[in-house]
Amino acid sequence: MNIQVVPSAPTIVAAGIGKRFGSNGSEVVALHGLDVTVQPGEFLSIIGGSGCGKSTFLRIIAGLETNDAGSVTIDGAPVRRPGLDRGIMFQDCRLLPWFTVERNLAFALTHVPKDEARARIADAIRLVGLVGFEKAYPHQLSGGMAQRVAIARVLVNRPRVLLLDEPFGALDALTKIQMQEELLRIWESERSTVILVTHDIDEAVYLGDRVAIMSNRPGRIKRFVEVDLPRPRDRTGAPFVSVRKQIFGEFFTVAEAQVEYQI
Amino acid sequence: MSSDATTGFGLVGTLGRDRAEGRSRRREAGWARKAGRVWRMARMGLEAVLAAAALPLLLLSFWHLVAKHHWVSNLILPPPSDVWRTFRDLLADGTIAGNLAISGTRVAKGFAAGGLLGLLLGTALGLSAACRAYLRPTFISLTQVNLLGWIPLLILMFGIDEPLKIAAISWATFLPVTFNTMQGIAGIAPKWFELARVYQVRRRDVICKVAVPAALPSLFTGIRSGLGAAWMSLVLVELVASSEGIGFMVVWGRQLFQLDLVLVAIIVVGAVGLTLDGLLRAVEWRLRRWQGAAA
Amino acid sequence: MSIRTVHRIVVRGSRGAVLPLAVLSIWALATSHGWANREVLPTPVTVLRTIGNSLGDAWFWTSVGHSLARMSAGFLIASTTGLLLGVLLGASRWGARLGGPGFHAFRQVAPFAWIPLISAWFGTGESTKVVFIAVAAFPAMVINAIEGVQAVTRQHRELARVLEISRWRFITRVVVPGAMPQIFTGIHLTLVVSWLATVGAEYFLQIGPGVASILIEGRALVRMDLVLFGILVIGLVGFALNLTVRHLEALVLRWRPPSTQESR
Numbered sequence: 001m002n003i004q005v006v007p008s009a010p011t012i013v014a015a016g017i018g019k020r021f022g023s024n025g026s027e028v029v030a031l032h033g034l035d036v037t038v039q040p041g042e043f044l045s046i047i048g049g050s051g052c053g054k055s056t057f058l059r060i061i062a063g064l065e066t067n068d069a070g071s072v073t074i075d076g077a078p079v080r081r082p083g084l085d086r087g088i089m090f091q092d093c094r095l096l097p098w099f100t101v102e103r104n105l106a107f108a109l110t111h112v113p114k115d116e117a118r119a120r121i122a123d124a125i126r127l128v129g130l131v132g133f134e135k136a137y138p139h140q141l142s143g144g145m146a147q148r149v150a151i152a153r154v155l156v157n158r159p160r161v162l163l164l165d166e167p168f169g170a171l172d173a174l175t176k177i178q179m180q181e182e183l184l185r186i187w188e189s190e191r192s193t194v195i196l197v198t199h200d201i202d203e204a205v206y207l208g209d210r211v212a213i214m215s216n217r218p219g220r221i222k223r224f225v226e227v228d229l230p231r232p233r234d235r236t237g238a239p240f241v242s243v244r245k246q247i248f249g250e251f252f253t254v255a256e257a258q259v260e261y262q263i
Numbered sequence: 264m265s266s267d268a269t270t271g272f273g274l275v276g277t278l279g280r281d282r283a284e285g286r287s288r289r290r291e292a293g294w295a296r297k298a299g300r301v302w303r304m305a306r307m308g309l310e311a312v313l314a315a316a317a318l319p320l321l322l323l324s325f326w327h328l329v330a331k332h333h334w335v336s337n338l339i340l341p342p343p344s345d346v347w348r349t350f351r352d353l354l355a356d357g358t359i360a361g362n363l364a365i366s367g368t369r370v371a372k373g374f375a376a377g378g379l380l381g382l383l384l385g386t387a388l389g390l391s392a393a394c395r396a397y398l399r400p401t402f403i404s405l406t407q408v409n410l411l412g413w414i415p416l417l418i419l420m421f422g423i424d425e426p427l428k429i430a431a432i433s434w435a436t437f438l439p440v441t442f443n444t445m446q447g448i449a450g451i452a453p454k455w456f457e458l459a460r461v462y463q464v465r466r467r468d469v470i471c472k473v474a475v476p477a478a479l480p481s482l483f484t485g486i487r488s489g490l491g492a493a494w495m496s497l498v499l500v501e502l503v504a505s506s507e508g509i510g511f512m513v514v515w516g517r518q519l520f521q522l523d524l525v526l527v528a529i530i531v532v533g534a535v536g537l538t539l540d541g542l543l544r545a546v547e548w549r550l551r552r553w554q555g556a557a558a
Numbered sequence: 559m560s561i562r563t564v565h566r567i568v569v570r571g572s573r574g575a576v577l578p579l580a581v582l583s584i585w586a587l588a589t590s591h592g593w594a595n596r597e598v599l600p601t602p603v604t605v606l607r608t609i610g611n612s613l614g615d616a617w618f619w620t621s622v623g624h625s626l627a628r629m630s631a632g633f634l635i636a637s638t639t640g641l642l643l644g645v646l647l648g649a650s651r652w653g654a655r656l657g658g659p660g661f662h663a664f665r666q667v668a669p670f671a672w673i674p675l676i677s678a679w680f681g682t683g684e685s686t687k688v689v690f691i692a693v694a695a696f697p698a699m700v701i702n703a704i705e706g707v708q709a710v711t712r713q714h715r716e717l718a719r720v721l722e723i724s725r726w727r728f729i730t731r732v733v734v735p736g737a738m739p740q741i742f743t744g745i746h747l748t749l750v751v752s753w754l755a756t757v758g759a760e761y762f763l764q765i766g767p768g769v770a771s772i773l774i775e776g777r778a779l780v781r782m783d784l785v786l787f788g789i790l791v792i793g794l795v796g797f798a799l800n801l802t803v804r805h806l807e808a809l810v811l812r813w814r815p816p817s818t819q820e821s822r
Contacts, residue, residue: 025562062461064457064460064461081460082460082461082463083463084462084463088461090454090458092454094454094455094458096455096458096472096473096476098476098477098479099472099476107462107464107472108462110462110463110464110465110468111463157462310655311655314652314655314656315655315656315658315659315660316659317656318656318657318660319660319663322660339678339679396570396573396574397573397574397576397577398577399574400574400575400577401574401577401578404793404797407793407794407796407797407800408789408792408793408796409750409753409754409757409792409796410754411754411757411758411761411770411773411792412757412773412788412789412792412793413789414761414773415773415774415776415777415785415788416782416785416786416789418777419776419777419780419782419785494668495668495669495670497668498668498670498671499668499670499758502670502671502673502674502762503761503762510670510671513671513674513675514674516674517674517675517677517678520678522675522678525674525675525678526675528671529667529671529672529675532667532668532671533663533664533666533667534666536665536666536667536668537662537663537666540666
């Protein structure tokens with residue numbers, strides 16, 4: 001029941017990334033001077049408010065956008081266009097509505113011979129726990145199930161790098177927690193390099209080895225916070241809460257509890 | 264009226280029907296429930312059919328009365344019996360079938376030609392923004408002129424024989440098909456193409472697996488409009504410039520002032536239109552199974 | 559308007575004009591070099607002259623007036639009856655069950671097939687044409703009125719109940735504005751069909767002044783220039799009608815968010 005371990009996960013190095021949108025007149029500087037190095041097999045969470053450019057950064061690594069300044073390399077090789085070595089998961093799960101679950105997965109495997117594709121699809125469906133739903137259409141699936149298909153699709157090509165763009169943003173809070181557990185379970189069996197982009201502090205801390213805090217306009221990494229906690233993590237435990245508090249403090253002023261002294 | 268009857272459905276079920284069903288549910292096994300449901304569906308179906316037929320039947324009886332008592336001259340409004348007799352006669356001697364066949368082939372040829380050209384041009388326009396920039400304004404202006412304007416022009420170019428009719432029908436089909444195809448293909452959300460890029464999907468597969476299904480609803484609207492336009496232009500062209508076909512039958516009846524003939528022809532036209540529409544709907548429904556509730 | 563916008567409009571306009579200009583030049587060349595039969599294809603100059611003459615001719619303008627008058631009469635009948643029937647079919651479930659299938663069947667008959675029958679019943683005068691226009695345009699209004707009324711969803715009705723809005727308020731403040739966009743689409747379509755039916759009726763019945771007489775004459779005398787002129791007139795009137803309705807629509811429906819172009 002395990003997907004074969006991927007070839008060794010790569011190092012991702014982004015140096016001095018800059019990106020502008022718009023043209024002569026009204027320009028928006030989305031990213032400027034963004035530096036980050038992601039270690040092999042590391043799970044990096046990037047957290048930031050809306051519009052800080054975190055999705056743009058992810059899409060640059062995916063090859064869907066090109067950076068205006070700086071460079072992105074994966075194990076030294078520069079990133080220029082999309083490739084099957086990097087799997088990206090979108091917030092709108094983006095399942096083709098006219099294909100069944102099976103054929104949606106097959107869509108990702110057009111470069112693989114039919115027999116092997118079939119085997120991989122079966123494995124992936126088993127992995128995400130959707131056995132029996134192969135012939136279902138996306139509109140018949142719940143939000144959580146659809147995201148699971150999206151996860152399966154991102155994994156069938158065994159990418160060395162996983163890029164997750166607010167994958168659980170559209171789910172309700174309870175399903176979200178379930179999916180986070182699923183994701184961890186799947187990731188721990190193959191340890192690709194993962195970059196997760198989110199605006200949910202809890203999610204960032206629960207999943208990531210490190211949390212990168214992004215600032216707004218221009219987008220760059222303000223600060224890294226190590227989450228040096230063993231998994232599985234206790235969301236309500238003191239160590240977790242303290243890490244969370246650090247990150248929370250970057251965005252909001254923490255109301256200090258009044259301490260009363262009694263003499 | 265024990266509480267058990269309503270508990271069976273939770274909060275639902277205050278109608279007498281449901282209460283009765285609740286009793287039978289409690290009473291025994293599934294077959295009573297199923298029988299009840301089948302009976303209910305049959306009743307609903309019957310109700311619908313009766314309701315649909317009510318008005319036409321009323322009109323029919325009124326018509327019969329008017330004709331029988333000569334409130335309007337029988338020449339102006341022939342009695343239903345006459346119409347029915349004429350219909351049977353014409354059916355028997357093959358006039359209807361013959362004319363339908365002629366009209367049918369015309370529509371088929373014109374629709375095929377216009378539809379195909381429309382799909383091709385529409386696809387080209389949809390794919391290339393440059394193409395659109397050059398061709399769209401001309402195209403939109405052409406659509407402003409309704410079919411009737413083109414007919415004299417086409418008559419001057421093609422005469423009044425078969426080519427004219429095919430040309431007119433093709434043109435009438437071509438316009439909506441092109442327009443809807445263009446809209447459909449140009450309107451495909453870029454996110455699908457982005458997805459195809461991510462998975463390095465080959466161009467041929469992009470067209471078959473992404474572009475066509477995404478544009479299919481619009482394509483279908485185009486084909487449906489095209490067929491409607493084809494049929495309508497057929498009738499028009501046959502009314503104006505033909506010596507055989509269903510449209511001609513209407514004119515012929517009018518010229519002989521045999522309104523029963525005219526009515527028969529009109530009914531046939533309507534029936535064919537209904538069938539075509541129904542067929543297309545069925546095909547469309549089948550192809551759009553995946554849209555589910557979001558139709 | 560910034561220079562950039564002007565530049566964009568000019569570029570877009572000129573691109574659109576390429577094809578017509580090309581056709582025009584080929585046409586002029588073809589006629590001047592005699593590639594095409596002078597009888598069948600007149601020179602552009604001839605057509606322009608015809609246009610010029612007709613515009614100065616009072617007969618032309620009366621014809622246009624007559625056509626527009628007929629169209630307006632038929633349109634008014636079609637839109638009012640269509641609106642009433644549409645609201646009935648859309649709002650009342652029993653209304654829909656009784657009248658729906660009958661209306662659907664009626665719709666299936668290609669409109670032009672009615673002309674001979676109507677002309678037999680009403681003679682060949684004005685009334686035939688007006689009746690035909692009304693009959694042809696009426697389904698468009700009904701369908702859109704039905705959709706408009708049905709657009710007032712259950713959610714709106716629930717909201718009205720929760721806020722204890724009076725029935726009258728509900729109709730005037732919720733139902734009518736809610737159905738307006740679709741009703742306007744209906745008006746638009748009815749107008750378009752009315753114009754089409756007007757030209758059709760005139761062409762078929764061939765009696766009385768009207769725009770179609772240009773076409774009839776052109777065809778009878780085998781004068782392509784007249785036919786082309788007729789087509790131009792029909793197209794321009796149709797275009798003008800379109801524009802008017804669109805502006806009215808924008809004015810009345812200011813609250814509507816811009817529609818997205820995404821197709822499913």
